[in-house]
Amino acid sequence: MKIVKKPDRILRQELNKIEILPDNIVEIVLAMQKTMVKAEGIGLAANQVNLNHQIFIIDENLAKENNVPWVYINPQITNFSKEKALLEEGCLSIPGLYTEVPRSKKIMIKGIDQNGQKFKFKARGFLARVLQHEFDHLQGKLISDYVKKN
Numbered sequence: 001m002k003i004v005k006k007p008d009r010i011l012r013q014e015l016n017k018i019e020i021l022p023d024n025i026v027e028i029v030l031a032m033q034k035t036m037v038k039a040e041g042i043g044l045a046a047n048q049v050n051l052n053h054q055i056f057i058i059d060e061n062l063a064k065e066n067n068v069p070w071v072y073i074n075p076q077i078t079n080f081s082k083e084k085a086l087l088e089e090g091c092l093s094i095p096g097l098y099t100e101v102p103r104s105k106k107i108m109i110k111g112i113d114q115n116g117q118k119f120k121f122k123a124r125g126f127l128a129r130v131l132q133h134e135f136d137h138l139q140g141k142l143i144s145d146y147v148k149k150n
Contacts, residue, residue, distance in 0.1 A: 001035040001049040006094045010047045012140040015054045017074050021116050029071050029114050032057050041092045043130050045137030048093050056134035058127075066127050069119055075111035077135055078120075080104040089133060091143050101146045103129045 004010055022028070028051070036044040036057060045056040054074045063070035081104045089101045107128045110120035123131055136142070 001031050003035060003039055003044075003092050004048055004050050006142060006144065008050075008093075010050055010052065011093055011137070011142060013047060013052065014140060015047055015138050016052050017054050018112075021073070021112075021114075025073075025114050028053075029055070029057055033060070033070075036092075039092050043134040044092065045134050047137055047140075054138050056138060058130055058134065062127060062130065066123070068121055068123065068127065069111075069113040071114040072109075072131075072134070073112040073114070075109055075131075075135060075138070077107050077109050077132065079108035080132075081106035085129070087129065089129070089143050091133075093137075094142060094144055097144060097147075099143055099147050101133075101143055103132045107132060109135075 032044050032049055035049055042062065043056060043058045046053045056072050058070050060070045083105045084102045085105050086100050086102050088098050090098045105128065106122060106124045108122050109131055112118055
C-alpha cells in the first residue's frame with residue numbers, strides 16, 4: 001500500500017460505510033498496519049491508502065496500553081468534551097506540515113473491530129487526540145483545515 005498525499009481527492013471524500021465485513025478485512029488492516037509502521041505513523045485511515053471505506057487503525061502498542069481496539073470500522077464519536085487541548089500534530093498525507101490543532105480532551109467512541117465485535121468506550125488525552133485525528137480523515141477533514149488564516 002502507498003500513502004496518498006494531499007491534494008488527492010480521496011482525502012476529501014465521504015467514505016463508504018461497511019455493511020458486511022469483507023472476507024479480506026484482516027488482510028486489509030494488516031496491510032494498513034504494515035504501511036503505517038513503515039511510515040512511522042501512529043494512526044492511518046483507509047482513504048490515506050486509497051481505500052473508500054470507513055476504517056482506521058491506530059498503533060497497536062497505544063491500543064494495548066489503553067486496553068482498546070486497534071482497528072476501527074464505521075466508527076462514530078458520540079460525545080466530545082467541551083474542554084479542549086491545543087497540541088501540534090502532523091499527518092502522513094501532508095509531509096512537512098505540523099500545526100496546532102484543538103481537540104476535545106475526552107471523547108466517547110463506538111464502532112466495530114476486525115472481528116465484527118461492537119465496542120464503545122471513553123478515551124482521553126493522547127489516545128482521544130489520535131482517535132479524533134483519524135476520525136477526521138473519514139470525514140474528509142485534514143490538519144491543514146485547522147491552520148489559521150491571516
